[in-house]
Amino acid sequence: MILQFGVLFAFLAAGELVVKLTGVPVPSSIIGMVLLCASLKAGVVKLEWVDKLSAFLVHNLGFFFVPAGIGLMNCLGLIADQWVPIVCATVISTVIIIAVTGWAHQWTRSMSSKMYKRVTKKEV
Amino acid sequence: MDFLQNKYFLITLTFGFYLGAQLLQRRTGVKLLNPILIAIAAMICFLMACDIDYATYKQGGDYIDFWLKVAVVALGVPLYKQLSTIKRQLLPLLVSELAGCVAGVVSVVLLAQLFGASREVVISLAPKAVTTPIAMEISGAMGGIAPLTAAVVVATGIFGGMAGFKIVKMSHIHSPIAGGLSIGTAAHAVGTSAAMERSERYGAFSSIGLTLNGLFTALLAPMILDFLGYSV
Incomplete structure (x- = not known):
């Protein structure tokens, strides 16, 4: 278990280093995730x-968001004033993102598989 | 009672509320009893009733918050397990992520404007689909209110995790890949943990969605805000 902790923290630290050296506007944790995935693929990490x-951690991800959510209590006044735009925009936009992403994915996939079929037909 | 402000006590209480809600949700089967939602609501009620401010809670809460980054790194494992599928459809993934990212930022800004939100609130909502560290960074840099962004991000995640599969079904998205992807794009890590409960494959594509949208949003949200007249 100590090894597991050590490896995950090492990748988080590596992410921090990348951010510090390059100044990219991406959080260190996201970079660490990509690096971990690449290292597993390369066989550097088993x-x-x-x-x-x-x-x-992955199965209990939600729990780690609780403290940030409690930060809500600091902007209750603002939310009370503008809860209509906040709630409406958030909910509708979330529905739009899910629909657009899913549709775009299904559409591009069917397009690319059609193109693939056309190419293979020509070859035959 | 000074002990109520003790950080170890506050951490224990956070675990307690979360576990209690989890148990309640399993017993009753009511989706709305989301443990994240209930733990946040119960904790806020407790803090306000005892007249404890957020800064005091944060001294304990930060120890939980600390693990969020490590947990995001851990998402690299399910991502790795799905690498061959990702490779096979790199183009559809990139296209749909780009579409989702732009649609998300543009729609939330225009809708918030339409419903009469103030300038700062509009900016705070813009990055709401991505994980807290990215969203707070963008919000702060563009002149938004970072704590409001954090709260909206968590709320978005809870909503996406609870209603996501229904929306996927209603929008006639049939492939589990497209479904997982869109939930991760719209509802980041909280949506991903809901997707993970359904299946590892769903979860892995959800984590691709959260990663790519995180990257795209970090790069594009400032430009989109600028374009829509919200320059710094």
């Missing part, structure tokens, strides 16, 4: 080194 702790 899956057994990280699978247990990462399974635990």
Whole structure:
């Protein structure tokens, strides 16, 4: 388990280093995630080194958001004043994102598979 | 009672509310009893009733918040497990993520404007679909209110996690890949943990959605805000 903690923190630290050196406007944790994925693929890191702790963290991700959510109590006044635009815009926009992303994915996939079929037909 | 402000006590209480809500949700099967939502609401009620301010809570809460970054790094594992599928459809993934990112930022800004939100609130809402660290960064840099952004981000995640699968079904999105992807794009890590409960494959695509949208939003949201007349 110590190894699992050590590896995950090492990738977070690596992410922090990348942000510090390059100044990219991307959080260190996202960079750490991409680096971890790449290292697993390259075989530098073995899956057994990280699978247990990462399974635990990933399955309980929601819990770690609770403190940030409690920060809500600091802007209750603002929310009371403007709750209509906040709630409406958030809910409708979330529905739009889900629909647009899903449609775009299904559409581009069917397009690319059609193109693929056309190409293979020509070859035949 | 000074002990009520003790950070270890406040951490314990956070665990307690979350576990209680989890138990209640499992027993009753009521989706609305989302543990994140209930824990936040119960904790706010407790703090306000005991006249404890957020800064005091944060001394304990930060120890939980700290693990958020590590948990995001851990998402690299399910991502790795789906790498071959990602490679096979890199173009559809990039196109749909770009579409989702732009549609998300533009729609929330225009809708907030339409419903009469103030300038700062509009900017605070713009990055609401991505995880808190990215969203707060963008919001702060563009002149928004970072704590409001954090709260809206969490609320968005809870909504997306609870209603996401219904919206996917209603929009006639049939492939689990497209469904997972859109939930991760719209509702970041909270949506991803809901997707993970459904299946690892769903969850993995959700984590691709959250990663790509995080990157795209970090790069594009400032430009889109600028274009819509919200320059710094």
